[in-house]
Amino acid sequence: xxxxxxxxNDAVAEAMRQVDPDVVAAYPITPQTELMERFAxxxxxxxxKTELVLVESEHSAMSACVGASxxxxxxxxxxxANGLALMWEMLYIAASCRCPIxxxxxxxxxxxxxxxxxxxxxxxxxxxxxWIHLFSENSQEAYDNTLQAVRIAEHPDVSLPVMVTLDGxxxxxxxxxxxxxxxEQAKKFVGDFSPKYSLLDVQNPVTMGxxxxxxxxxxxxxxxVQGMENARHVxxxxxxxxxxxxxxxxxxxxxxxxxDAELAVVALGSAVGTARGVVDELRxxxxxxxxxxxxxxxxxxxxxxxxxxxxxxxxxxxxxxxxFGSYGGPxxxxxxxxxxxxxxxxxxxxxxxxxxxxxxxxxDIRRVYQEIEQMASSGKAPDDIRFxxxxx
Amino acid sequence: MKEVLxxxxxxxxxxxxxxxxxxxxxxxxxEGKWSQGFPDYGPERSGAPVRGFNRISDHRIDIHSPIxxxxxxxxxxxTLIGKVDVCGGLKENGICIVNTQCDxxxxxxxxxxxxxxxxxxxxxxxxxxxxxxxxxNTAMFGALAKASGVLKLETxxxxxxxxxxxxxxxxxxxxxxxxxxxxxxxxxxx
Numbered sequence: 001x002x003x004x005x006x007x008x009n010d011a012v013a014e015a016m017r018q019v020d021p022d023v024v025a026a027y028p029i030t031p032q033t034e035l036m037e038r039f040a041x042x043x044x045x046x047x048x049k050t051e052l053v054l055v056e057s058e059h060s061a062m063s064a065c066v067g068a069s070x071x072x073x074x075x076x077x078x079x080x081a082n083g084l085a086l087m088w089e090m091l092y093i094a095a096s097c098r099c100p101i102x103x104x105x106x107x108x109x110x111x112x113x114x115x116x117x118x119x120x121x122x123x124x125x126x127x128x129x130x131w132i133h134l135f136s137e138n139s140q141e142a143y144d145n146t147l148q149a150v151r152i153a154e155h156p157d158v159s160l161p162v163m164v165t166l167d168g169x170x171x172x173x174x175x176x177x178x179x180x181x182x183x184e185q186a187k188k189f190v191g192d193f194s195p196k197y198s199l200l201d202v203q204n205p206v207t208m209g210x211x212x213x214x215x216x217x218x219x220x221x222x223x224x225v226q227g228m229e230n231a232r233h234v235x236x237x238x239x240x241x242x243x244x245x246x247x248x249x250x251x252x253x254x255x256x257x258x259x260d261a262e263l264a265v266v267a268l269g270s271a272v273g274t275a276r277g278v279v280d281e282l283r284x285x286x287x288x289x290x291x292x293x294x295x296x297x298x299x300x301x302x303x304x305x306x307x308x309x310x311x312x313x314x315x316x317x318x319x320x321x322x323x324f325g326s327y328g329g330p331x332x333x334x335x336x337x338x339x340x341x342x343x344x345x346x347x348x349x350x351x352x353x354x355x356x357x358x359x360x361x362x363x364d365i366r367r368v369y370q371e372i373e374q375m376a377s378s379g380k381a382p383d384d385i386r387f388x389x390x391x392x
Numbered sequence: 393m394k395e396v397l398x399x400x401x402x403x404x405x406x407x408x409x410x411x412x413x414x415x416x417x418x419x420x421x422x423e424g425k426w427s428q429g430f431p432d433y434g435p436e437r438s439g440a441p442v443r444g445f446n447r448i449s450d451h452r453i454d455i456h457s458p459i460x461x462x463x464x465x466x467x468x469x470x471t472l473i474g475k476v477d478v479c480g481g482l483k484e485n486g487i488c489i490v491n492t493q494c495d496x497x498x499x500x501x502x503x504x505x506x507x508x509x510x511x512x513x514x515x516x517x518x519x520x521x522x523x524x525x526x527x528x529n530t531a532m533f534g535a536l537a538k539a540s541g542v543l544k545l546e547t548x549x550x551x552x553x554x555x556x557x558x559x560x561x562x563x564x565x566x567x568x569x570x571x572x573x574x575x576x577x578x579x580x581x582x
Contacts (some may be wrong), residue, residue, distance in 0.1 A: 005418040005427070031433075116433070138456070170456050174430035175414045177421055273454035361457050 001185075001246075006178045008171035011139040012078065012104045012164070013038035014178075015146035017048055018186035021102075022073035022193075025053035025064035029083040030116045031168040032106040036078055058083040062090035062101075069099035070208045072198030074150070077101065080168060081108035081122045088126070094161045095130025096224060097208050100153035100193075101161040103131075104146065107269070107320075108168040109356040117357020118168040120269065121321040124330045130224055132162040132231050133297040135268040139178050141295075142166040144248060147181070150190045151238045157230040159196070167270040169357065181246060189245055228299050235296055252301035254293040255308055257283060261290030263372050264309065266335055267318040268294040271353065271360050275318075278365045289369055294331065302338035309339065313376035314347040316368050318388075320354045328385055347372070347381030353388035364389050395451070397542065398459045401444035402478045403468030405437050408529030412466075413444030416533070419543050419551045420448045428453055441476050448542065464540055467491060468515070468528050473502055482508060489535050489579070491515040491528045496582040511539040511581040515571075518578070522571040523564070530568040534575030545576055 006014060009032070016024070016039050024043075026036045043052045053068075055061045058079055069075045079087065084105055094101055105123045109115040123133060134149060136142040142164065149162040166172055181189070197206045212220055239250030257279055258264060265275055272293040282289045292308060309315055317336070319329025326333065332350035339348065351368055354360045368388065375381055399416065403409035410431040417429030428447040445459045461481040470492035472478060479488055489511045490499050496512050503510070513535040515528035523530075530552060537545045549569050556565035 003421065005414070005421045005429075138454075167456075169430075169433050173433065174428055174456065175417045176428045176453070177426050270456040274457045276454045359458050361460070362455070 001182065002180050004178055004180060005175050006139055006143075007034070007173055007175050008136075008139040008142045008166045009035035009106065009173070010038055011143040011178050011180075012146050012166070013042070014180055015143045015186070016076055017042050018181070018183055019074070019076065019147065019150055019190050020048045020187075021050055021076040023051050023053065023065070023068035023075045024077055025055055025061045025068065025075075026077045026079070027055055027058050027061045027083060029058070029080045031108055031172045032078045032080040032083070032104070035104065035106065035172070058086040059090060062087040062094060065101045066090060066094050066097060066099050069094070069101050070097060070199045072195040072200055074154070074193040075099070075101045076103070078104035078106065080106045081110050084122045084126060085110060088129075091126055091129040091131065093209065096220065098159040098224070098227065099161055100159055102146065102149045102153055103161065103163050104142070105163050105165045106168045106172045107165050115356040116168070118170050118270075119320045119355045119357065120165070121355075123163055123165050124321040126163070127298060127330055130160065130228070131298065132158075132160055132228070132235070134162065134164045135295055135297060136164065136166045136171065137270060137272045137293060138171055139166070139174070139176050140248070142171065143178055143180060144242065144246065144250065145295075147186060147190060148238050148242050148250065152231060152234055154193055155234045155238075156196060158227050158234050160224075160227050160231065165269070170270045179246070185245060189242065232299050232301070235299075250295065252294070252296045252304055254295065256291040256293065258290035258292065258308055260288055261311070262288040262313040263369060263376060264290040264292055264312055264315040265318060265365070265368060266292045266294060266305075266309075266315060266331065268297065268331065269320060271318060271320070271365070274360060274362060275365050278362055278369060282366070282369055287369070287373070297331070297334075300334050300338070302334070305335060306338050306342045306344065309335075310342070310344060312346055314349075314372045314381070316349045316351055316372050318368070319350060319352050322352055322355065347375040347379065349375060349381050349386060351386045351388045358389055360389065396447050396449040396453055396455070397464070398462040399446040399448070399464040399466065399542075400459055400462040401466045401468065402472055402476060403442055403444070403529070404472070405440045405442050407468045408527050409442050409444040409468060412468075412529040412532065413446050415551065415555070416446050416543070418555070419547050420446075422547050422551055423543065425450055426453050428456075441472055462486065464489070464536070464542070466532055466536060468532060470494070470499075479503055479505055479508075484508065487511065487540050489513070489532065489539050491532060493517070496580055500582070509539070509581060511535060511579050513575050513579040515575055518571050518574045522574065523567045531571040531575040534572035535579040538576045538579050539581055545572070548572055
């Protein structure tokens with residue numbers, strides 16, 4: 001184990017260096033650019049053996065990734081915002097071809113208006129594409145999640161692509177303390193990739209991505225659903241194995257001071273760190289508050305999350321993206337839906353925050369806890385979505 | 393909340409505010425602390441006002457929100473004064489360190505600063521003398537070490553030698569070290 005100062009982008013590039021994937025195909029976009037610059041240096045300097053395919057767009061980047069993955073390679077890439085949007089068509093194809101591609105998404109607001117700063121509208125927009133989604137709070141988790149993602153994606157029970165996200169600029173461009181595994185440890189953890197099927201395995205010919213009409217399309221989708229369901233236990237097993245190796249355990253979520261909590265916030269990404277500080281302060285004031293940090297958004301851990309929320313008197317769900325015309329953002333919809341029919345009679349409220357990189361301060365999150373405290377005493381949730389720190 | 397020291401750098405694009413915040417974070421890690429270094433990202437142009445930020449602590453730093461009430465402010469360019477509120481939010485017991493030819497008393501009146509500790513050093517002249525370029529960021533590390541004791545002078549020297557040697561060669565590394573040591577001895581405070 002080594003302690004180093006790395007930005008979020010550097011931390012992911014370090015993980016990619018240790019994985020040394022067969023193929024990386026990528027196109028630069030802010031704030032992901034420095035990640036790929038760093039990795040391209042590793043390729044140029046001969047530090048990794050990766051074949052780096054420099055393409056002319058993100059659509060081509062993901063297409064090349066799908067092709068290389070179908071050929072039996074271990075494949076990684078990275079993008080942000082509009083780059084991810086341009087991959088849209090190929091995201092679904094990667095998942096349906098069961099390509100275990102690992103992609104870092106450095107979260108950035110989707111245009112328009114044009115904005116380079118963080119929100120989760122890019123990866124949340126891709127939530128139904130069939131990818132596993134792992135969110136990272138900081139550079140450390142971006143590194144840890146990237147290594148685990150390789151194992152999760154390639155697990156024979158899963159065989160699905162994994163998206164690892166980190167908050168653009170807030171994490172991608174902040175240098176902080178990161179513990180990295182020794183190269184041999186990391187390489188041993190990810191192991192060698194032996195695909196079950198490969199287009200280059202001429203002794204066992206297979207077809208990938210054929211026409212698939214009303215006769216079998218539905219069955220293939222059903223199998224894809226099963227792969228995602230299987231990921232539930234795989235994510236946990238690999239999180240434990242990685243914990244034994246690194247001293248940092250990973251699960252679907254991290255619950256913070258939830259034991260006897262009456263009020264809580266559910267959040268993901270970098271704002272969790274700020275919320276943790278708020279929880280500590282409020283606990284010092286004698287308030288029974290807690291925090292639930294979601295790490296795995298797909299597959300969504302609905303049963304486990306409900307058990308943690310059951311003892312509360314009220315809670316808030318924070319969304320760093322908007323779902324226009326829907327009752328609440330993506331995280332809220334999932335959490336609230338998971339609670340239905342489970343005997344939870346308590347106010348649940350949604351806060352949309354931080355769109356386009358809008359600051360989310362200590363005071364903002366304190367206000368969330370204050371408001372849910374009022375909801376707990378009245379027993380009533382507001383009928384609308386709350387927008388945090390916005391001019392109305 | 394756990395004790396976290398916050399620093400804000402003010403400079404102009406090209407003066408090394410971002411690089412300074414990264415180097416400072418790495419120096420703190422070398423001393424076994426936890427740290428963060430990050431810049432503001434906006435319309436960065438050469439000469440435009442820019443900022444860099446640091447958090448340093450003996451414990452894990454969870455917070456990733458912007459720094460609004462720093463313990464220390466470092467100003468790399470005194471032409472920013474009057475245009476940017478460099479001491480905005482500076483804590484009551486905070487420290488302000490300015491690269492300027494003014495003495496501390498004159499600078500205090502220019503800043504209209506009440507209370508707090510103020511230090512000045514002519515880091516641009518030091519940089520021109522020692523490095524041959526008007527990039528004051530490394531010299532300001534010497535002033536910071538003396539004025540605040542946040543970092544040990546020898547940690548800074550070692551980190552600059554290690555990192556600059558790789559990037560710019562031994563000669564540039566040593567020139568920067570000289571600038572650090574000079575600023576350490578020349579910084580004046582009140």
